[in-house]
Amino acid sequence: MVRQQPEQQAPPVQRLRIRYAKRGRLRFTSHRDFSRAFERAVARARVPMAYSSGFNPHPRISYAGAAPTGAASEAEYVEIALARVVEPESVRVALVEALPPGLDVLAVVESAGGSLADLLQASSWLIDLPLDLATVEQAVARFLAAPEVLVERMTKKGLRGFDARGAVVSLRTSATESGSRLELLLRHGVPAVRPDDVVTGLGLSLGTALPLYTRLAQGPFDEASGTIGDPLG
Incomplete structure (x- = not known):
C-alpha cells in the first residue's frame, strides 16, 4: 500500500520577532518548559501560525540565544511565522494575557529578514x-x-x-x-x-x-x- 503524501502547507506570509523576559521564579523555567508554554500561549491567543509540512506539522517557531535555566533575563528572543498578516502590537497584547506572569512579552516587531540568531x-x-x-x-x-x-x-x-x-x-x-x-x-x-x-x-x-x-x-x-x-x- 502506497503511503499518502502529507498535505503541503502554504509558505508564511509574515514573520514576527519577539522579545520576552524571564523574571522571578520563572527564571527556573527550562528552555523545553518555555517552548511548551509558548506553544500553548500562541494557541490560546489564536495567533494565526504558519505550520511546517510533513506528517507531523508543527508551528513555525524559532528560538535563539536562550538563557541557561536558573538565570533571569530581560532579553530573550523568539521568531514566529504567520499564515496571515497581523498587527504586531495585537500579538504582543494577546501573548501577555496568555503567558503566566514572569514570562513577560516586552516587544513584538515585524522581521526585517536575515537570521535572528546571527544578530x-x-x-x-x-x-x-x-x-x-x-x-x-x-x-x-x-x-x-x-x-x-x-x-x-x-x-x-x-x-x-x-x-x-x-x-x-x-x-x-x-x-x-x-x-x-x-x-x-x-x-x-x-x-x-x-x-x-x-x-x-x-x-x-x-x-x-x-x-x-x-x-x-x-x-x-x-x-x-x-x-x-x-x-x-
Whole structure:
C-alpha cells in the first residue's frame, strides 16, 4: 500500500520577532518548559501560525540565544511565522494575557529578514555573589590578567573543556548590600561561554550559595564602541 503524501502547507506570509523576559521564579523555567508554554500561549491567543509540512506539522517557531535555566533575563528572543498578516502590537497584547506572569512579552516587531540568531553576537549580565568585594576584586584581576582560563562543563556530548577568558569583553565589580556584583560583557562564539563558566573561571569558593544571574541585553555587537545593539531594531 502506497503511503499518502502529507498535505503541503502554504509558505508564511509574515514573520514576527519577539522579545520576552524571564523574571522571578520563572527564571527556573527550562528552555523545553518555555517552548511548551509558548506553544500553548500562541494557541490560546489564536495567533494565526504558519505550520511546517510533513506528517507531523508543527508551528513555525524559532528560538535563539536562550538563557541557561536558573538565570533571569530581560532579553530573550523568539521568531514566529504567520499564515496571515497581523498587527504586531495585537500579538504582543494577546501573548501577555496568555503567558503566566514572569514570562513577560516586552516587544513584538515585524522581521526585517536575515537570521535572528546571527544578530545575537554578545550579551551583558549582572552576577550577584554572596562574597565581599575585596575577595571578588582579587579574583577578577587574576582572571583578566590571564591569557586564557580553561574551564570544564558537562554538555550533551560529555565533559568539555574550553577557554572562558577569550569570550569576556569586560568584567567590572561593585559592592552590594549582600555581597558584590559583577558586570559582565560576553562575546558569543563557538563553543558558547556562559556567565556561570566565567564564575567557575574566577575560582571563587561559594560553598552552597548560588550566584544570581540576570541578562540585561543581547544583540549585535559594535567592536569599536563595545556596545550591544537592539536585534529588533
